[in-house]
Amino acid sequence: MKRKHKRLTFVAVALVLLGASTAMFLSAIEENITLFVSPTDVAEKKYAQDRGFRLGGLVEEGSVDRAGGKTITFSVTDLSNTVPVTYTGILPDLFREGQGVVAQGRFENGVFVADEVLAKHDENYMPPEVAEALKKSGQWQGQAK
Amino acid sequence: MIVELGHFALILALGVAIVQSVVPMIGAHRRNAVWMASGNHAAIAQFLLVAVSFACLTHAYVTSDFSVVNVVENSHSAKPMLYKVSGVWGNHEGSMLLWVLILSVFGAAVAVFGRYLPPALKARALSIQALIGVGFYLFILLTSNPFARMIPPAPDGQDLNPLLQDPGLAFHPPFLYLGYVGFSMAFSFAIAALIEGRVDAAWARWVRPWTLAAWSCLTIGIALGSWWAYYELGWGGFWFWDPVENASFMPWLIGTALLHSCVVVEKRDTMKAWTVLLAIVAFSFSLLGTFLVRSGVLTSVHAFATDPTRGVFILAILLIVVGGSLALYAWRAPQLRSTGLFQPISREGALLLNNLLMGTAAAVVLLGTLYPLFIDALTDGQDKISVGAPFFNAVFIPLMTPMVVAMAIGPLLPWKRGDIARALKTLWLALFAALGAAMVAWMLYADRSPWGLVGAAVAAWLFVGVLTELAERIRLFRVPLADSLRRLFNLQRATWGMTMAHLGLAFAVAGITGAGAWKVESVQTMKQGDTVNVAGYEFRFDGAEQGRGPNYLLTRAKFTVSRDGDFVAVLEPEKRIYPVRQMPTTEAGIHTLLSGDLYAVIGDPKGDGFVTRIYFNPLVVWMWIGALVMLAGGLLSLSDRRYRVGAPSRSPRYAAAQPAE
Numbered sequence: 099m100k101r102k103h104k105r106l107t108f109v110a111v112a113l114v115l116l117g118a119s120t121a122m123f124l125s126a127i128e129e130n131i132t133l134f135v136s137p138t139d140v141a142e143k144k145y146a147q148d149r150g151f152r153l154g155g156l157v158e159e160g161s162v163d164r165a166g167g168k169t170i171t172f173s174v175t176d177l178s179n180t181v182p183v184t185y186t187g188i189l190p191d192l193f194r195e196g197q198g199v200v201a202q203g204r205f206e207n208g209v210f211v212a213d214e215v216l217a218k219h220d221e222n223y224m225p226p227e228v229a230e231a232l233k234k235s236g237q238w239q240g241q242a243k
Numbered sequence: 244m245i246v247e248l249g250h251f252a253l254i255l256a257l258g259v260a261i262v263q264s265v266v267p268m269i270g271a272h273r274r275n276a277v278w279m280a281s282g283n284h285a286a287i288a289q290f291l292l293v294a295v296s297f298a299c300l301t302h303a304y305v306t307s308d309f310s311v312v313n314v315v316e317n318s319h320s321a322k323p324m325l326y327k328v329s330g331v332w333g334n335h336e337g338s339m340l341l342w343v344l345i346l347s348v349f350g351a352a353v354a355v356f357g358r359y360l361p362p363a364l365k366a367r368a369l370s371i372q373a374l375i376g377v378g379f380y381l382f383i384l385l386t387s388n389p390f391a392r393m394i395p396p397a398p399d400g401q402d403l404n405p406l407l408q409d410p411g412l413a414f415h416p417p418f419l420y421l422g423y424v425g426f427s428m429a430f431s432f433a434i435a436a437l438i439e440g441r442v443d444a445a446w447a448r449w450v451r452p453w454t455l456a457a458w459s460c461l462t463i464g465i466a467l468g469s470w471w472a473y474y475e476l477g478w479g480g481f482w483f484w485d486p487v488e489n490a491s492f493m494p495w496l497i498g499t500a501l502l503h504s505c506v507v508v509e510k511r512d513t514m515k516a517w518t519v520l521l522a523i524v525a526f527s528f529s530l531l532g533t534f535l536v537r538s539g540v541l542t543s544v545h546a547f548a549t550d551p552t553r554g555v556f557i558l559a560i561l562l563i564v565v566g567g568s569l570a571l572y573a574w575r576a577p578q579l580r581s582t583g584l585f586q587p588i589s590r591e592g593a594l595l596l597n598n599l600l601m602g603t604a605a606a607v608v609l610l611g612t613l614y615p616l617f618i619d620a621l622t623d624g625q626d627k628i629s630v631g632a633p634f635f636n637a638v639f640i641p642l643m644t645p646m647v648v649a650m651a652i653g654p655l656l657p658w659k660r661g662d663i664a665r666a667l668k669t670l671w672l673a674l675f676a677a678l679g680a681a682m683v684a685w686m687l688y689a690d691r692s693p694w695g696l697v698g699a700a701v702a703a704w705l706f707v708g709v710l711t712e713l714a715e716r717i718r719l720f721r722v723p724l725a726d727s728l729r730r731l732f733n734l735q736r737a738t739w740g741m742t743m744a745h746l747g748l749a750f751a752v753a754g755i756t757g758a759g760a761w762k763v764e765s766v767q768t769m770k771q772g773d774t775v776n777v778a779g780y781e782f783r784f785d786g787a788e789q790g791r792g793p794n795y796l797l798t799r800a801k802f803t804v805s806r807d808g809d810f811v812a813v814l815e816p817e818k819r820i821y822p823v824r825q826m827p828t829t830e831a832g833i834h835t836l837l838s839g840d841l842y843a844v845i846g847d848p849k850g851d852g853f854v855t856r857i858y859f860n861p862l863v864v865w866m867w868i869g870a871l872v873m874l875a876g877g878l879l880s881l882s883d884r885r886y887r888v889g890a891p892s893r894s895p896r897y898a899a900a901q902p903a904e
Contacts, residue, residue: 107587112599119603122638123610130634131614134627152629164847168766168854187766188477188846188856191406191827202631230627 132202136230137179140210150204153181153212155232159195174199174210176232185212198229246311249299250390253340256292256347257380259285263350263373267366279362282369283354289376290351297331297344300389304331310396313337313389319402319823321794329413330403335537335553336389338416342533343379345417345424346372349453353428360449367435368428375427378560386553402823405795411471418464419491423529425457426494429501430526433519434568437575442515447508450522452881454505458498459877465491466870477816477829477844479858481758481866484635489612490532493605497525500601503594510658511591513581517598520576523568528605530561535612589661593653600646607638636759640694647701647752650745651708655715669715670708677704688761688861698756706749713742740880744873751869757839757862770852778859780841781805782814787845787853795819795828800845800853802832811836814843835864 134152135145145151153174161173161180169186172195183201193199193215203212263285270278303311304327307320317334318327326333332341350372357365383389406412432450436442468491473481482488501521507514538554586592611630618628651673655666680703681696688695714720716738717730763778771786785801802814814832821828834841839861846854 108585108595111587111596115599115603119607119638119642122641123607126634126637127611127614127630130637131618131628131630134629164849168768168846168849188829188844188854190476191829 134200137174137176137181140181141179150202150213152200152202153183153210154198154200155181157193157195157197157199162195174201181210182208183210183212185215189215245299245302246308246390246392249296249303250388252292252296252299253380253384253390256289256296256343257377257384259289259292260373260376260380263289264370264377266370268370271363271366271370274363276362279366282366282373285373286347286350286354286369289373290347293340293344293347297340300337300340301328301331304328307400309398309400310392310394311389312391312393315393315397315400317400317403319400319794321823322400322403322408323793325410325413326403326408329407332416333403333407333412336383336387338420339379339383339387339537340389341417342420342424343376343383345420346376346379346427349424349428350376357449364432364435364439364446367438368431371431371434372427375431375564378563382553382556382560386556400823402794402821405819405821405824405826405828406475408794408821409471409475411467411475415464415467415471418460418467420464422457422459422461422464422498423491423494423532425453425460426498426522426526426529428453428457429522430568433522434571436519436579437568437571440575440578442508442519442579444509444512447505447518448885450518451502451505451509454498454501454522454525455877455881458495458502459874459881461491461495461498462870462877463874465495466867466874470867473863474831474833475829477831477856479762479764479831479842479844479856479860481863482755484611484632486612487532487536489608489635490528490535493608493612494525494528494532496601496605496608497521497528500598500605501525503597503601507591507594511585513585513591514595514598515579515581516572516576519579520572521598521602523565523572527561527565527568528609530557530564534558534561586660588656588663590653590656590658592661593649593656596649597646597653600642600649604639604642604646607642608635611635611638640697644697644701647705647748650748651705651712654709654712654741654745669711670704673704673707673711676707677701679703684761689763690761692760695756695760698752698760702749702753702756705752706746709742709745709749735885736883737880737885740876740878740883743876743879745876747869747871747873747876749869750865750872754862754864754866754869758860758866761861763859764856765858766854766856768849768852769855770850773852775855775857777857778839778861779806780811780859782841782843782857784853784855787848792819794823795821798845798848800832800843800855802843802855802857804834804841812841814841816843816845818845837864839863 132150132152133145134154137153137155139145140153155174155176158173158175158180161171161175163171169184170189171182171184173180173182175181183203185201185203200216201210201212202214202216203210205211263282266285267279267282270276270281300313302308303314304318305324307314307318307327309315313334313336314330317337318330322330330337332338350369353360353365353369353372360368429450432446432453436446465488468488469481472483473479501518504514504518504521508518534554534557537557611634614630615628618626651670652663652666655661655669656663677700681700684696684699685691713731716734717727719727722730765775765777767775769775769784771784774781774783776782781804783803783805785803787798787800790797790799796819798818800816802816804811804814812834814834816832817830819828819830820826829844832843839859840863842858842860844856846856
């Protein structure tokens, strides 16, 4: 093989890799992105009914009910609208009433069934999406702290 | 007073760094030996000044000086001493101070150990190193001063985030930073080489030990972080594809590619421009990682309450470094002529394939990590999305599978021109092992997902493949055994390093597959005396008791685990509450077996019982063993006389031996 041809071989290999990874990327991202939705979006039905999404807001004060044993119900609110949530399992350590929370799951019969509730490492931290949801609903009061 | 001394030392270090970034560079240009040598003294002075500064902050922590804002916010008088010390870097300001400390350690190491480096190359590299330092000193002094005073002093501190009060996490940031910042050396040498317009075998031999050291530290840093997440967060998982985890993983991928391409530059005098580019990209990813962690632009479990000006500052540093170095690269790289031949089927071809796959993997991780930002910007903040583990698994695993398959073949190919059919023939045993492992996995584990079987197969394939390569090297069974043994003991340490690093990856793949594909989970409410069967093990809940630790209250549960009536282990998971921050943490109860981890977590009390979560995580321990074996491989290779820091002078051996094409 001449030098030029060798170089072409490598360019071809690189292009195939690039093409294959782009294809994988596009198909995987199509299936696996999750939209972030606020309780107000839910009230206005602005979410895809057929797929899972992330629901974010504050855990409503007094809404946490552990009566169901390992299944816990609580409400996520952006202070304008509220969505009931159930979750089976152990909640993250920093899950608390009045604190920001992000739950991933889907709607079943008017209840958001979460299969994952996200924890944060820092109790003062407010997920940007939650802050955004509060801003959108007009309930935002200054910097999250 | 000591605190002000620390602040002052840091300002002086900035001054020294400014001088160091200018004088040796001009000296190298004018061939002025004295100006060039000034870089050495400056680098050492910088290190001493930052060390003093760091010691001062540590002193404030150890003595619980609550007149310092940083100490008040991150320490408490009742905290154990280990966490008082680790608290120094367990916060933004202190961790940036650690960053520059490590940067200056590397600079001083070049000054001290780089005796045999050509003076001009060394002077230029030190200047670049100092230039990076200037950026970060300014960053600390202007936006993140750890020495700020609090007047009047606070009576006591607010304690360190309890999640960080853990031995695994105490040493996770320093190792991670040693890795991140270690790539600055490869970067500085790459820029210096671009300025000189010259890259050769000797250059690769100087860059290699620094890259190897950085890579080893990054490997262990990532493993520590992942180990911590595994036992402390109580999710039973070890890797979440969180943006901040990705931020440390991307430099690792590129660093791995860089290590392999350095070998090609050294042995075959080709792939030079590519190697220089990798060195630039590796450090850029390190900076990007720092930016992602410190700016909070992405939603992450690691995100801390952040200050936007800091993000903008690091972004500016990032843009200057990336933009500047790539512009220089575009201008100078065409001068880096390669002389080596290059056949696709050869050792160097296999190393290039490694580079392409590693680079692609890093690119995919980068796109996935930043995708939410793009969407946010494109839709003007209307669509907030997140890209999680399913995406990364769907893309990353198919990319890495051919990589691991090729890893067994590559080392069997000779340099220059290889015969792939012959290499494959030697691997017959590996093929049997792969099929056998897949069959065993099929029989053993309930979950028969295709990727689990593939994982088991490639782990066995790589394991046997690496051993086959070793056997070939010592000509086992083809020469008398004594001869083979002699060859075994005479192998170069760098060879051993490669063998171990590859074996380590085989172990790690097995562990990742086990924990990823075959995990068994069970959540239930348990009363005292209740038992639950998970993966053939009986877990009996023996109740819980209250207690107190040095600075926390705890609830400790007891599980007795048995199998077929035989006692196996006692697990004691804890739930802790740190009163200062009113923050609970979970400590998983884990018993490690070679076949898998027994893992129990307790949740909230429920009537007279507790919510409990129990896992059987198959093969997890092999992941940690794999990381340690990889680290050992890195260190062994680092101890090879030929690659020691300050290696011999430019040798014409390889450069002269190239036949004309």
